[in-house]
Amino acid sequence: METKFYMKNRLRFFNHAEENSLLFLYSGTAPVKSNDQKMHPFAVNRNFYYLTGIETQSVWLVLAKTAGTMAEYLFIDQPDEEIIRWNGKMLTKENAAARSGISISDVHYKQEMDRIVARLLGDRRNLAAGAPAVCLSFDRLWMDSAPTQMEIYAKQLQEKYPFVQIKNIAPQLAALRSVKTAEEIQYIRKAGDVTIEGLRSMLRTAKPGELEYQWAADYEYYVARAGLRNAFTTIAAAGPNATMLHYSDNNCTANVGDLILFDLGAEYRNYSADVSRTFPVNGKFTTRQRELFSIVREAMDVAKDKMRPGVPLPESNQAVIDFYKKALRTAKLISDDSDVRKYYYHGVSHSLGLDTHDPCAKAVYEPGMVITCEPGLYIAEEGIGIRLENDILVTEGAPEDLVGNRLLDMDEIEALMERG
Numbered sequence: 001m002e003t004k005f006y007m008k009n010r011l012r013f014f015n016h017a018e019e020n021s022l023l024f025l026y027s028g029t030a031p032v033k034s035n036d037q038k039m040h041p042f043a044v045n046r047n048f049y050y051l052t053g054i055e056t057q058s059v060w061l062v063l064a065k066t067a068g069t070m071a072e073y074l075f076i077d078q079p080d081e082e083i084i085r086w087n088g089k090m091l092t093k094e095n096a097a098a099r100s101g102i103s104i105s106d107v108h109y110k111q112e113m114d115r116i117v118a119r120l121l122g123d124r125r126n127l128a129a130g131a132p133a134v135c136l137s138f139d140r141l142w143m144d145s146a147p148t149q150m151e152i153y154a155k156q157l158q159e160k161y162p163f164v165q166i167k168n169i170a171p172q173l174a175a176l177r178s179v180k181t182a183e184e185i186q187y188i189r190k191a192g193d194v195t196i197e198g199l200r201s202m203l204r205t206a207k208p209g210e211l212e213y214q215w216a217a218d219y220e221y222y223v224a225r226a227g228l229r230n231a232f233t234t235i236a237a238a239g240p241n242a243t244m245l246h247y248s249d250n251n252c253t254a255n256v257g258d259l260i261l262f263d264l265g266a267e268y269r270n271y272s273a274d275v276s277r278t279f280p281v282n283g284k285f286t287t288r289q290r291e292l293f294s295i296v297r298e299a300m301d302v303a304k305d306k307m308r309p310g311v312p313l314p315e316s317n318q319a320v321i322d323f324y325k326k327a328l329r330t331a332k333l334i335s336d337d338s339d340v341r342k343y344y345y346h347g348v349s350h351s352l353g354l355d356t357h358d359p360c361a362k363a364v365y366e367p368g369m370v371i372t373c374e375p376g377l378y379i380a381e382e383g384i385g386i387r388l389e390n391d392i393l394v395t396e397g398a399p400e401d402l403v404g405n406r407l408l409d410m411d412e413i414e415a416l417m418e419r420g
Contacts (some may be wrong), residue, residue, distance in 0.1 A: 007101040021133040027059040046354040054093040078109040135169035174359030179368035191273035198222035212236040213250040231272035237265035242385025243378040276389030283417030300373035
């Protein structure tokens with residue numbers, strides 16, 4: 001993305017921010033495994049990246065809205081020659097300003113952060129308007145998760161400035177991120193293209209009798225050679241393993257006669273693809289596998305047709321359930337409508353973008369949203385799990401499939417897997 005993309009994002013945020021407020025965002029810290037050093041992959045906080053374009057750890061963004069004007073500040077680590085000798089170049093003030101579009105005069109070392117924040121909170125214009133709102137993005141997913149840096153900093157601010165109001169800005173940022181620009185859509189499309197080509201490459205080399213992780217390795221090799229990363233841990237689930245939605249051990253044998261389900265996605269410039277495909281291990285679908293695959297494939301079109309402007313988000317999932325009520329009777333899987341959830345136990349979509357499960361603050365589909373479409377069937381008693389997933393762009397008219405019909409036709413799959 002060009003610098004102006006991040007500048008526009010900050011301006012959009014500013015236009016929605018309340019008067020007399022401060023926003024704090026932190027880029028994150030690289031993980032440490034046990035007693036190891038910080039040498040593991042770092043993934044930048046996506047809200048921070050969305051407003052700055054910076055991918056360096058341990059950086060703070062502070063935005064202040066006062067009297068209709070916005071002040072922007074970045075706080076970075078001061079370059080240290082010892083650290084540079086071990087880990088390479090560090091982010092400089094010049095780099096940070098050029099990437100984010102924030103004036104270099106407003107890029108400071110972190111030692112100065114407390115002083116500048118104190119000045120912002122003590123600004124007489126703020127005090128005249130009442131207690132300032134301090135906005136942070138809280139990303140806690142689980143009750144027992146470790147405290148995040150945002151939560152720790154919020155507690156420190158509350159202790160030092162008990163008059164401030166702490167607010168969660170995550171919903172407002174989610175609303176901004178829910179609708180994608182043309183550039184963002186192009187990045188997701190690119191990630192999907194590489195994902196599909198990686199699967200094609202895998203199908204030409206992987207063999208029955210190999211372990212699931214060996215199939216996955218053939219796919220991931222292609223992605224790495226293309227210069228991309230994996231957006232998330234690859235799911236390669238053969239036979240009954242495919243009935244577990246987030247199975248990721250990938251250490252069982254892919255046996256002749258089984259199906260193998262893949263849920264995977266490449267990541268291009270921090271934007272994710274999310275694709276699921278299901279293949280016959282030996283390259284040929286059985287009659288039963290074809291029947292069930294066809295049902296899931298049709299469910300995909302049923303759900304996708306609902307992904308239009310103004311349609312409430314839950315309707316696409318309900319359309320799949322209603323379709324399965326009939327289709328699963330024909331397949332002799334259910335005799336009562338309530339049994340659908342025995343074989344289909346997840347939703348059909350989620351938002352997609354900088355996160356694989358991108359935050360979404362919309363109740364109805366809107367043009368510019370990118371969502372997944374991923375119906376599935378999981379039949380434990382038959383050792384069969386089938387999931388098909390594409391990435392869909394909501395437009396003013398019919399939805400646009402960013403992945404298309406590639407590797408969704410059973411004849412195409414069998415022809416590609418033919419091993420002479």
